[in-house]
Amino acid sequence: MATAAPPTDPAPPETPAGRPAADPILETENLVKSYGQGEARFDALRGLTLQIGRGESVAIVGKSGSGKSTLMHLLALLDRPSHGVVAMDGRPVSELKAKAVAQLRNETFGFVFQQFFLNPAQTVLENVVLPLKIAGVPRSERRRRGMEVLERLELAEKADNRATDLSGGQKQRVCIARALVNNPTVLFADEPTGNLDTATSAVVEDILFGLNRDEGITLVVVTHDEDLAARCGRRVELQDGQIVSDAPVAAPAAGAAPGGHMATADGTASRAAVVGKEEDR
Ligand SMILES: Nc1ncnc2c1ncn2[C@@H]1O[C@H](COP(=O)(O)OP(=O)(O)OP(=O)(O)O)[C@@H](O)[C@H]1O
Ligand SMILES: [Mg+2]
Numbered sequence: 001m002a003t004a005a006p007p008t009d010p011a012p013p014e015t016p017a018g019r020p021a022a023d024p025i026l027e028t029e030n031l032v033k034s035y036g037q038g039e040a041r042f043d044a045l046r047g048l049t050l051q052i053g054r055g056e057s058v059a060i061v062g063k064s065g066s067g068k069s070t071l072m073h074l075l076a077l078l079d080r081p082s083h084g085v086v087a088m089d090g091r092p093v094s095e096l097k098a099k100a101v102a103q104l105r106n107e108t109f110g111f112v113f114q115q116f117f118l119n120p121a122q123t124v125l126e127n128v129v130l131p132l133k134i135a136g137v138p139r140s141e142r143r144r145r146g147m148e149v150l151e152r153l154e155l156a157e158k159a160d161n162r163a164t165d166l167s168g169g170q171k172q173r174v175c176i177a178r179a180l181v182n183n184p185t186v187l188f189a190d191e192p193t194g195n196l197d198t199a200t201s202a203v204v205e206d207i208l209f210g211l212n213r214d215e216g217i218t219l220v221v222v223t224h225d226e227d228l229a230a231r232c233g234r235r236v237e238l239q240d241g242q243i244v245s246d247a248p249v250a251a252p253a254a255g256a257a258p259g260g261h262m263a264t265a266d267g268t269a270s271r272a273a274v275v276g277k278e279e280d281r
Pocket of ligand 1: 067
């Protein structure tokens with residue numbers, strides 16, 4: 001993968017590269033993202049090289065302002081780097097036309113954000129099937145797939161509710177349903193549990209990690225929550241727009257799932273134990 005920076009710009013600093021991944025689905029090389037110009041220029045990412053392997057669960061952690069969301073937006077093709085390369089399946093994204101990038105994003109990625117970004121004027125189902133509508137899927141097929149994913153997240157009975165008339169945990173599950181409706185290969189989550197109480201966070205985390213474990217979805221989670229990071233397979237720490245550590249996460253001790261709730265025999269958290277409580281909300 002070659003980095004092509006215009007000759008007039010200063011070369012980005014060489015910084016420690018992240019761990020190489022066996023079967024990279026997403027890669028960055030010497031990624032630089034600057035906001036503003038001249039005196040006001042701020043380099044949010046300063047030469048960041050990272051590989052994310054297919055099926056990995058990666059936590060991106062670091063202090064506020066370290067560049068986590070900026071990195072996630074670039075990986076998710078929601079924004080373009082100032083310099084450096086983002087590649088998907090080995091192919092630099094800059095080689096693709098804007099329409100192809102939009103299609104790749106819509107068909108390959110799912111997004112879960114801390115702010116729910118649900119359309120208050122629409123029902124739960126309408127919010128969930130938005131990516132299918134964008135992809136031009138016919139209405140009846142949209143409904144079928146939307147209901148299927150709402151069933152999986154135990155929200156089918158809320159399908160015709162207005163999206164705003166839900167609890168925080170339910171809203172977050174609607175966002176996860178919307179992220180899943182296209183059967184994404186990669187799920188990006190930016191502070192997915194930041195607005196939720198402990199029990200509801202556990203439900204949302206269990207859903208995310210269940211998808212990673214059972215369906216091989218690649219999970220990229222931006223978080224301040226070290227317990228959540230500890231459930232990922234790998235922890236990447238940013239500081240001032242650079243990677244300062246990148247290491248596998250040690251497997252949790254048997255019977256002690258992070259988050260303080262019951263663990264099952266394989267070390268994963270028991271969803272049933274918390275779903276019931278959440279439903280009472
Ligand atoms: N549109 C923008 N214009 C100017 N500066 C920006 C812009 N977006 C982000 N920044 C700056 O870039 C840096 C990285 O921002 P980013 O949102 O990636 O941080 P973060 O690690 O996600 O922080 P947090 O944990 O608070 O969400 C910050 O210093 C921020 O002020
Ligand atoms: Mg952020």
